[in-house]
Amino acid sequence: EIVLTQSPGTLSLSPGERATLSCRASQTVSGTFLAWYQHKPGQAPRLLIYGASSRATGIPDRFSGSGSGTDFTLTISRLEPEDFAVYYCQHYGGSPIYSFGQGTKLEIK
Amino acid sequence: EVQLVESGGGLIQPGGSLRLSCAASGITFSNSVMIWVRQAPGKGLEWVSFVSGGGDQTYYADSVRGRFTISRDNSKNTLYLQMNTLRVDDTAIYYCAKGVRTLWEAFDIWGRGTMVTVSS
Numbered sequence: 367e368i369v370l371t372q373s374p375g376t377l378s379l380s381p382g383e384r385a386t387l388s389c390r391a392s393q394t395v396s397g398t399f400l401a402w403y404q405h406k407p408g409q410a411p412r413l414l415i416y417g418a419s420s421r422a423t424g425i426p427d428r429f430s431g432s433g434s435g436t437d438f439t440l441t442i443s444r445l446e447p448e449d450f451a452v453y454y455c456q457h458y459g460g461s462p463i464y465s466f467g468q469g470t471k472l473e474i475k
Numbered sequence: 476e477v478q479l480v481e482s483g484g485g486l487i488q489p490g491g492s493l494r495l496s497c498a499a500s501g502i503t504f505s506n507s508v509m510i511w512v513r514q515a516p517g518k519g520l521e522w523v524s525f526v527s528g529g530g531d532q533t534y535y536a537d538s539v540r541g542r543f544t545i546s547r548d549n550s551k552n553t554l555y556l557q558m559n560t561l562r563v564d565d566t567a568i569y570y571c572a573k574g575v576r577t578l579w580e581a582f583d584i585w586g587r588g589t590m591v592t593v594s595s
Contacts, residue, residue, distance in 0.1 A: 401581040403520075409587065410479075410570065411512075411520065416581035423583065454520050458580035463534045464510065464522035 370467035389455035477501035484589030497554035497571030508574035513567035
């Protein structure tokens with residue numbers, strides 16, 4: 367079973383700052399199958415990144431993904447007020463076929 | 476407009492059954508894999524079930540296998556989740572989501588969810 371562990375649990379930053387969110391897999395995974403989502407209360411989750419580094423349609427270029435093996439990173443280069451939300455990484459493959467990290471809450475400092 | 480709209484949630488007693496629906500519009504539904512994901516109160520996202528575009532391949536999380544059944548009607552552009560023998564820990568917002576193009580590994584269109592509350 368592949369377990370995704372996200373860190374930190376909560377990240378407190380100010381608008382304009384850079385955010386770095388981590389997702390660590392319990393075993394080596396293919397970056398092709400690693401995605402990141404943004405989720406705000408009362409809203410549908412939003413796909414940001416798939417294939418570890420490909421931005422989804424309509425996602426601003428301040429969002430970027432990187433990593434390989436067991437360590438993956440979502441970077442928001444310059445935080446906008448609308449970026450404060452919970453972020454999840456997600457993996458496809460293995461058993462269970464899909465798994466999510468526990469989430470990182472990005473809050474306004 | 477591209478959208479997914481879930482329905483069918485509500486308050487149900489433990490041991491009861493519910494059927495959730497997810498109506499799709501603005502997409503080529505039959506080409507898309509679909510999943511159900513849930514979020515229990517105060518918790519993160521949990522994958523529940525998967526179905527391929529043709530409906531011939533299905534997968535389930537261990538927590539729901541044998542109790543939940545995923546299906547789809549491509550003629551109606553609708554996804555379903557039949558939930559039987561419901562438990563208190565099935566209480567959650569249930570979301571449906573569509574795979575990116577024909578890919579299986581990420582999901583780019585999500586509904587706003589439907590709340591299921593299992594309580595006596």
